[in-house]
Every structure is written in C-alpha cells, then in structure tokens.
Amino acid sequence: MTTLERAEAAERAMSEELERAVVKSAIYTSGERDPREGAPPRPPGKKVMMGADPRLPKMPDKPTLFDFFKLRFGPTQHMMQSARLAQKNVLPEKLVLACLVHDIAVAGFIRGDHGYWAAQLVEPYVDEEASWAIRYHQALRFFPDESVGYAYPKSYIDLFGEDFVPDPYIQRDYQYALNHKWYMSARQICVNDLYAFDPNVKVELEEFTDVVGRHFKQPKEGLGFDASPSSHMWRTIMWPTKYL
Numbered sequence: 514m515t516t517l518e519r520a521e522a523a524e525r526a527m528s529e530e531l532e533r534a535v536v537k538s539a540i541y542t543s544g545e546r547d548p549r550e551g552a553p554p555r556p557p558g559k560k561v562m563m564g565a566d567p568r569l570p571k572m573p574d575k576p577t578l579f580d581f582f583k584l585r586f587g588p589t590q591h592m593m594q595s596a597r598l599a600q601k602n603v604l605p606e607k608l609v610l611a612c613l614v615h616d617i618a619v620a621g622f623i624r625g626d627h628g629y630w631a632a633q634l635v636e637p638y639v640d641e642e643a644s645w646a647i648r649y650h651q652a653l654r655f656f657p658d659e660s661v662g663y664a665y666p667k668s669y670i671d672l673f674g675e676d677f678v679p680d681p682y683i684q685r686d687y688q689y690a691l692n693h694k695w696y697m698s699a700r701q702i703c704v705n706d707l708y709a710f711d712p713n714v715k716v717e718l719e720e721f722t723d724v725v726g727r728h729f730k731q732p733k734e735g736l737g738f739d740a741s742p743s744s745h746m747w748r749t750i751m752w753p754t755k756y757l
C-alpha cells in the first residue's frame with residue numbers, strides 16, 4: 514500500500530465508526546489525489562453527513578466570531594498578538610479588529626490567497642476600510658516599505674526561498690494598493706504582523722471583546738445563518754464535511 518492508500522484505509526476505518534459517511538470536498542484532497550478521479554465511494558448502505566460532524570465540537574445555534582475562534586480555528590495567538598501590538602501602536606480600533614482577523618482563512622478555511630478569503634468572510638460585518646486592508650495585506654507582505662520600517666520578512670526567505678517572485682496578480686494588486694487611499698491601513702497590518710510571532714506572549718481573546726463589540730456587526734441570527742454574501746462560507750467552516 515502507498516502512503517496515500519494507507520491514509521485512506523485508516524480514514525475509511527474511522528468513518529465506518531460514524532453513523533454517516535464522510536465524503537470530502539474535492540479541495541480537501543486535490544493534489545494528494547487527482548480531483549478528476551472523483552471521491553472514493555461511500556460505504557454501502559450509509560447515509561451521508563448532512564450537517565454537524567460529530568467529530569468536531571458542537572457549535573452554538575447562533576455562533577459568534579468568538580465561537581469560531583474557539584471551536585473551529587487553529588492556533589490564533591498570532592492574530593491576537595498582532596491585534597495587541599496594533600493597540601499598543603495606537604491604531605484606530607477598526608484596524609485593531611482587522612489585525613485580529615487578518616489570518617482567519619489560514620486558521621480555519623483555506624490558506625492559498627488567505628487575504629482575499631479572510632476579507633470576503635468578514636466583509637459584510639466590518640468597516641469597508643478594514644476588509645480592504647485585510648484583502649491587500651497579503652500582497653503587501655511581499656514588498657518592503659522603508660517609510661514605516663517594513664522590510665521583506667526573513668521568514669519568507671526561509672519559507673519560499675531566496676529567488677521567490679510573487680505571482681503577477683500579486684504584483685498587480687500590490688501596485689493597485691500602493692496608489693489607494695487606504696494603502697497605509699493594509700500596510701499597518703503588515704507592520705503589526707511582522708513582530709507578532711512571539712511564543713512567550715499569551716493573549717486572551719476576551720481582551721478584544723469591546724473592540725469586536727464595537728466594530729464587528731455580529732448578525733443576530735448567528736454567523737452562517739444571516740443572508741449575507743459570506744454566510745455560506747461560515748457555514749462551510751462550521752460543517753466542513755456537509756455533503757451538499
């Protein structure tokens with residue numbers, strides 16, 4: 514058996530214990546398997562997952578942003594440290610919030626183009642400038658700005674190699690952002706991002722209760738259950754194995 518076959522066998526065994534079959538979205542496995550092959554067949558006689566996955570912590574009926582932080586996102590210290598630093602640097606509160614959520618796509622959704630995904634997730638609920646800044650922080654991270662002491666991240670050399678060149682669409686979006694009135698807001702996310710990886714600092718989410726209360730328009734139906742343009746994305750984070 515290849516490693517992939519072994520992993521799939523282990524997964525099959527695990528999902529056999531579940532009452533309902535898990536059929537993974539193409540994007541979960543694309544690359545590890547050729548998406549053109551389609552998903553492996555579901556165990557015969559089993560219904561498929563059509564809601565909450567029992568392997569995941571139960572979400573409240575009307576989930577808040579904090580519920581997603583606590584029950585669905587991976588490590589969030591980096592974002593909380595960024596937000597705390599932004600507060601220390603006396604950034605406007607809406608940008609403190611932007612720092613707090615700038616990498617939620619990495620923490621809980623999809624890594625590639627994380628700035629664009631995160632911006633879309635929060636767009637209906639935050640100030641336009643904040644979501645704009647989140648969208649463009651991703652492109653700006655690749656380009657230094659001496660005027661605010663932002664250098665190309667050393668970690669990027671480690672991650673991508675010396676000779677990495679950002680994709681043409683990232684260069685285009687950088688140029689666009691550079692000439693935009695909110696350029697400095699997106700740049701501020703980068704400035705506060707850069708110094709935010711300290712394993713010895715522990716920040717509590719509750720530190721930001723007031724900032725979130727003032728600047729994140731939490732829908733009364735709960736995130737995922739209002740009719741906003743991104744509520745389906747929140748539902749996918751909540752129910753990642755829903756069949757349809």
Ligand SMILES: [Fe+2]
Nearest residue numbers: 615616650651
């Ligand atoms: Fe980021």
Ligand SMILES: [Fe+2]
Nearest residue numbers: 591615616706
């Ligand atoms: Fe970040």
